[in-house]
Amino acid sequence: GEGLQAFCIPGSVADQRKVGLGHGNLGKMLLEEDTECFAFLAGHESFAAAEGAIGIATKANRVRQKPLRVILNGLGK
Known part of the structure; x- marks a missing residue:
């Protein structure tokens, strides 16, 4: 996380929110074998975020012993 934070522009929203x-x-949590499930709540305008969440889980599953269960809950209009 600290490495990613170093790429945030100082004073930006991403920096202020510690993205x-x-x-x-x-990422650390999803790679730990103790984590069994990844639940993601997407707002009605965050389809790209939902796709990103699925992509994150897919990539994490490449190196995990037991795949994550993924729950994607979308809030539609």
């Missing part, structure tokens, strides 16, 4: 740290922690 790099959050994404790094998420």
Whole structure:
């Protein structure tokens, strides 16, 4: 997470919200075998975010012993 955070522009929204740290922690959690499920809640305008979440889980599953169960809950209009 700290490495990703270093690429955030100082003073930007991503820097203020510590996006790099959050994404790094998420990646770490998804790679741990103790994590069995990845649930993602997508708003009605975040189809790209939902696709990204599925992509993250797919890539994590390449190196995991037991695949993650993925729950994608979309909020439509």
